[in-house]
Amino acid sequence: MSGHNKWSTIKRKKGALDAKRSKIFSKIIKDITISVKENGPDPEHNPRLRLAIANAKGASMPKETIQRAINKGADKDAAALLETTYEGKGPHGIAIFVDATTDNIQRTVSNVRAYFNKHGGELGKNGSLNYLFDRKGIFVIPKGELNPEEFEMEVIDAGAEDIVLEEDMFTIATAMEDFGNMMKKLEQLNIEPESASLQRIPKTTETLDIDSARKVLKLIDIIEEDEDVQNVYHNLTLTDELMEEL
Numbered sequence: 001m002s003g004h005n006k007w008s009t010i011k012r013k014k015g016a017l018d019a020k021r022s023k024i025f026s027k028i029i030k031d032i033t034i035s036v037k038e039n040g041p042d043p044e045h046n047p048r049l050r051l052a053i054a055n056a057k058g059a060s061m062p063k064e065t066i067q068r069a070i071n072k073g074a075d076k077d078a079a080a081l082l083e084t085t086y087e088g089k090g091p092h093g094i095a096i097f098v099d100a101t102t103d104n105i106q107r108t109v110s111n112v113r114a115y116f117n118k119h120g121g122e123l124g125k126n127g128s129l130n131y132l133f134d135r136k137g138i139f140v141i142p143k144g145e146l147n148p149e150e151f152e153m154e155v156i157d158a159g160a161e162d163i164v165l166e167e168d169m170f171t172i173a174t175a176m177e178d179f180g181n182m183m184k185k186l187e188q189l190n191i192e193p194e195s196a197s198l199q200r201i202p203k204t205t206e207t208l209d210i211d212s213a214r215k216v217l218k219l220i221d222i223i224e225e226d227e228d229v230q231n232v233y234h235n236l237t238l239t240d241e242l243m244e245e246l
Contacts, residue, residue, distance in 0.1 A: 021059075027230050028056045029069040030101045034081045036073025051183065051196055058140075058194035079103040086112050087129040091120035091215040092208055095129045095235045097200050102228040111226055119219040132235055133200040136161075137179035139172040139186070140194045146170075158185035169194070173201070202235035213242050 035049040043050040049070075056066050072078050082105060086098040096116075102108040113123045143165065151170070152163055159178025164171045174182050179198060186193060208216065216236050223232050 023225070024059050025061055025065065026227065028052060028059060028061060029065070029072075030081060030230065032056065032066065032069035033073040033078075034083065034101060036070055037081070041070050041074045047180070047183075054192060055195050055197070057192065084108065085126060086123060087126060088112075088116045088121055088123040089129075090116070090219050090234070090236075092206075092212050094206055094208070094216045095132050095202070096121065096220065096223070097129060097133055097233040098223060098229060099200075099231040099233075100226075100228045101230050104228075108226075108228040111228070112223065115219060115223050115226070119222065120215060121219055132204075133202055133233060135176040135198055136201045137172075137174035137176060137182055137196070138199045138201075139170075139174070139182060139196045141170040141172065141186070141191060142194060143168045143170060146191075154189060155182065155185060158182045197231075199231070200233040202233070205235045205237040207237040207239065210242060210245055214245075 031052040032049065035046060035052050039046040039048065041049070043053055053066060056069075081101050081103055084100050084102065084105060086100065086109065088096050088098075090096045098112060100108050100112070115121075116123045148165055152160075155163065155172055158181045159174045160172050160182065161175060162173040172182065176198060179196075183196065186196075213236060216234070220232050220234060223229055
């Protein structure tokens with residue numbers, strides 16, 4: 001199989017940070033709601049909603065919860081949700097990029113700035129760190145009965161740049177512009193990914209000693225726990241030694 005360990009470590013780290021099911025559900029519900037407000041409640045004509053529903057199913061979200069989120073998005077009187085991003089430096093200069101969805105921008109920026117300030121970091125201007133990250137499509141797919149070699153050939157044709165098979169799960173990375181092509185290919189193959197999303201992947205990473213890395217990860221964990229935060233990305237190297245410590 002092709003690929004590189006960085007994709008699997010991204011997956012493992014994401015799993016560690018998203019351990020609480022309620023937090024996962026909260027993220028997906030917001031994504032469903034904002035998708036409906038943007039392009040309507042019909043997934044057949046709303047690709048983003050279709051993706052959000054697929055992610056909800058991958059997270060074993062009950063159908064009733066999915067439908068409530070769709071209904072909330074269709075409710076004209078429901079509070080408007082806005083998508084926003086924040087960029088800053090954590091301890092030891094580690095770059096941290098935050099995606100948030102909120103109904104109160106002032107509350108969210110105040111909270112995020114406080115997290116950085118209290119834990120040895122500093123919130124920067126939007127765009128100050130964007131050049132350090134690439135936007136990539138990341139797909140996590142159960143191996144099931146798939147033939148690895150045949151599957152690899154299929155997804156390479158759809159734009160797969162890296163493929164990792166680990167613990168009976170494929171992690172596939174694509175360029176941002178190939179995200180839709182990969183979704184279409186998986187639909188053609190009747191394969192439903194456990195998750196599919198556009199993520200910010202660091203172009204290069206920084207290695208720290210264990211104690212320093214712990215300080216960075218503590219800040220990341222605190223930011224992740226905020227109810228308005230959807231995703232946190234960083235350029236800290238997740239070494240095998242660090243993963244074992246965690």
